[in-house]
Amino acid sequence: MTANTNQRALDRMADVLVEDIENTPADQLLAEVAEDYGNARALAATFDKIALRARSGHDRLATGVLPSSANGIRGGLPLETSPYLAGWLRAFWRDVIPRIFDVIFPNRLAMITISSVCIASLAFIIAAPTVFDAILERNSGPATGPEVREGRPTGPQMGAPVQEREAASERSVTRGLQPSAPPPSRPAVPRVIDLPSAVGDAEERPGPKSGSSIQQQPGAGSPPLQSTPSAPLAAGPAPSAANPVAPPAAAPRVASASNPAADNYVVQISLQRSKADAEASVRNLQAKFAKELGGHDATVRRADLGPSGVYYRALVGPFGSADDADRFCSSLKAGGGQCTVQKD
């Protein structure tokens, strides 16, 4: 028998074996593999591995179908207990997922491009508020004088549901105003009464202003306009020579709704998205700037700024003239506060 003869003989033998393999039921083949390797999927996993390598070698997108098989999703599902679910998942995984990937990610370049665009968009969305705040702050510039009316709050507050925030804030303020839990060092919680003001609201429109009202632009998470730390509200100002607490008789007075606006100018010391926040801001500022605010009335006034939403202004006044209001505002700024002068 020559080498060629022998080879032909082996070829015939191989053909018979292949015929056998082709005619053997799948479950029997798997049983044979389990018998030989201890794992029925041993050879199927080999095929998956080779196929995946071949796909990668052709710069094809690996859709995950092969690895999923190699990971045993098909073999690991409790097919006996949930044949319908397993069958559905199998069909979904095999038919739908590759089709989606074929449509969306026809090749790796497209996949990378789409992914990059998504990441860039996400980064822009995250960074946009901060960038816009910085631009607004640059455009608004430093405080220029009493002609400045009001800044336009920006930042996360703009997207918040105002009514919801107001309700929550009012609840918290109501709790804070309970007689049983006053701030320990404060003799009395100032009574803040909302003073409706249609005139002032109608005059003011949102938009970039050239004044100093945006001295402290509220960024993401930063307090709006006139921020006041919570510490003074909780503990109150420490009684010291530098910052003496006014006696109850000299406590900052808060205007009542019946007090008519006899003069034309008021000073805005805070602008908040909710009434409760504005009231809390008044209390904090009165504690912090007891000296400056001691002799003046403070009011909270609702301001509908149209597309920008509803805000609440904390106002001090009224003042008889713009000069008086300006002088008061200057003294407040000298003490570290912020304010704008407005015509009442």
Added chain:
Amino acid sequence: MSRTEVERTILSLSDGEKTALVKIARVYARKRNTPYDHEDLIYEAYTRIIDERRKWPRGEPAIKFIGGVIVSIAWEWRNSVEVNQELEAGDKGAEEQSTIARIDARTIVELFADDTVAQRLVAAMIEGARGVELQDLSGLTSTEYESKRRKIRRRLERLGAI
């Protein structure tokens, strides 16, 4: 079939079909006694099918088609290897090659020395007998014959003889 259909069909092969294809590739890789193995055969077959160098006729069963591609590649590679071996063998005598061939052929048959029916069947297979002819030679019933063939294949697979 279109390329997408081909890819989808390959991706949806069952474990049984994949197992059968690996077994087929092993049979052909072993018996050729060549430098490549069954993984090389599957890789090449997969690549050619995906590249559409081998057109998949619509309706052709996966095992038949992919198995056929594997066999075809095995033949192609064996021929090229044989050519190289002939060139490299140079002065090797025909007698030496014949001895090696005899040992190979004899080994396959001798593996079934303990089972005369199986040995007779293997010898017939090597001679090219098929189907009914083989069963007639074995003198077995249909069930016994199938069982015997399976035993033959299993033994050869385990021993890596082919």
